[in-house]
Amino acid sequence: MASILISGAAGVSIPLIGTLLPLNGGLMRGAKAFAAGVILATGFVHMLSGGSQALSDPCLPEFPWKMFPFPEFFAMVAALLTLLADFMITGYYERKQEKMMNQSAESLGTHVSVISDPSLESGFLRDQEDGGALHIVGMRAHAEHHRHSLSMGAEGFEALAKRSGVSGHGHGHGHGDVGLDSGVRHVVVSQILEMGIVSHSIIIGISLGVSHSPCTIRPLLLALSFHQFFEGFALGGCVAEARLTPRGSAMMAFFFAITTPIGVAVGTAIASSYNSYSVAALVAEGVLDSLSAGILVYMALVDLIAADFLSKKMSVDFRVQVVSYCFLFLGAGMMSALAIWA
Numbered sequence: 001m002a003s004i005l006i007s008g009a010a011g012v013s014i015p016l017i018g019t020l021l022p023l024n025g026g027l028m029r030g031a032k033a034f035a036a037g038v039i040l041a042t043g044f045v046h047m048l049s050g051g052s053q054a055l056s057d058p059c060l061p062e063f064p065w066k067m068f069p070f071p072e073f074f075a076m077v078a079a080l081l082t083l084l085a086d087f088m089i090t091g092y093y094e095r096k097q098e099k100m101m102n103q104s105a106e107s108l109g110t111h112v113s114v115i116s117d118p119s120l121e122s123g124f125l126r127d128q129e130d131g132g133a134l135h136i137v138g139m140r141a142h143a144e145h146h147r148h149s150l151s152m153g154a155e156g157f158e159a160l161a162k163r164s165g166v167s168g169h170g171h172g173h174g175h176g177d178v179g180l181d182s183g184v185r186h187v188v189v190s191q192i193l194e195m196g197i198v199s200h201s202i203i204i205g206i207s208l209g210v211s212h213s214p215c216t217i218r219p220l221l222l223a224l225s226f227h228q229f230f231e232g233f234a235l236g237g238c239v240a241e242a243r244l245t246p247r248g249s250a251m252m253a254f255f256f257a258i259t260t261p262i263g264v265a266v267g268t269a270i271a272s273s274y275n276s277y278s279v280a281a282l283v284a285e286g287v288l289d290s291l292s293a294g295i296l297v298y299m300a301l302v303d304l305i306a307a308d309f310l311s312k313k314m315s316v317d318f319r320v321q322v323v324s325y326c327f328l329f330l331g332a333g334m335m336s337a338l339a340i341w342a
Contacts, residue, residue: 007225011232035234036304037331043296054286078294186242196295205263223341
């Protein structure tokens, strides 16, 4: 259990520590692509296959579990609900930040007017600095050119207001909106992603805790340690990009690191009475794995891969394209290979 805890903590900490170091931009972009590949493979290869295996187990009754493709259905429902939650949470944070920015600006004797651009709502962004080129960057303008860091708290909002051109009686337009939107997106992505990963980690921990075979546990521990390291690295990259406060980042990292060990402890405590082949256990495992798969596949494709790989910088820089795609396939391949053992 200690190896899983250390691996998860190390994986999630590396990207967070990396934000404090002057690292090469290409290296950071490659790390982000690697993390996206890891999350995509986790959803498809580990979680969805695990849900399918549990819900197709012979111990389950023929009706209704053999009459309908429930794993894929639950994954689809989870993806749609994630889209809805993504939209609602982003809107909530945007309204909250806009209100705090206005309050901060008013206290300094300034006024901020935020103008809604219909092109942003539809997922398109006209970048005047790039000669008016119109490019698709995903839901609610995931524009790489306009990515600005977000610091939670009053200081962060004042900094955003200054970057938006607020001075005296100035008005913040266009770029300030996108800066706010981009910062909010990173916060929302990190929170939803952790929710999907944590639910899967609990299942892994319980399954490991109830196992009575040392011959099975030893090789599984090594595979799960790598599994937790890669998942932690992917989550840590998203948390680092969200630019949370040090306390907020530490709490998210700590919560991820201890989830699987807690699951192991729970599994060990209930091992004497737990039947992993009971209908209730199989259904719970299958449904949770399928739901987690839908969440992670949505996050990987929409909020990570589409946001970066459809950006303006990616389309005009061949070297960045090669590096990003290589790391994307490497992350997906390495995480998929772990399915042989875990």
